[in-house]
Amino acid sequence: MPLPAKAFQRWLHGIAPDASTADVCRVSGIKRTTLAQQLVRGKVAETTVVSISRAYGVNPVSALAGFEAYSLLAVPAPPTRCELVSQISTPDLLRAVLSRSAVDPAGRSAERPPLSPAPHATSVKNWVEAIDDGELRHRVSAATGVAPQNYSAQLTANRLSPELAIATSLAAGVGPAGGLVASGLITEAEAGWPPDARQTALDGLPDGELTTLAGDRLQALGKTLKRQEHDQEQTNKIWENLG
Structure with missing residues (x-):
C-alpha cells in the first residue's frame, strides 16, 4: 500500500530536515522525476522510503513502522524455522545434502560453503508455502480483496507487494517482516x-527432512522448466507460421 505523501514528507523532514529534494535524490539514488511523480499523486512507494532510510542510516523497518499501514513492524517477532528454511535457495539445499554425505579420508565432513543471501529465485512462493495451513490464500484474499488468481500470479512471478506481504504474515500468525525479506524489500539484517x-x-x-525438501524443490523446478520449454515451443511455432 503506497504511503500518504503528507506523512512521507513529515517523516522525511524528521530524518533530513535541512536536505533539499535534490539532495535526497542524489544521496538515495532515486530519480527526481520519480519522487516528484509520487508526491504529485499523493502516494509514495515503500521502496522510496527504504532507499532513503538506507541513505540516511535509518533502519528501513523502523522507518516503515512509523506509517500507519505498517505499524505492525513496530513489534518485531523472530522468524519461524520454516520461514528461515524457505529462504534457503535450492542450490544451497542440494549442496547441504551432498555435504552431509561427503566425508574425506580422515573421516571429516566436507567443508560447508556459506549460504547465498536471501531472497532467491523462488523465495516468495516458498515462504508462503512454508506458512500455509491450507487456507492461507483464501484468508488473505478475503482480508485484502485480491482475487486468489492474482495473488497466485504474484507468487509465480516471485514477487509480492508489501501490502500483501504484511497481510499474509498477519493471516498466518507469523512475524510481519518475513514476507518483506522474501520479496527483497528489506534484508535479513534489517529485519533483525x-x-x-x-x-x-x-x-x-x-x-530425511532435508532430502525430502530438496527433492520437492527439484520437482517444482522441473515443472517450471517444462512449462517454460512448452511455452517456448509454442512461441516458435507461431513465428514459423507467421514466417
Missing part, C-alpha cells in the same frame, strides 16, 4: 534476523 539464523535452521533439519 541473526546472521546465522538460516544456517542454524538448515543444520537443524534431519537428513
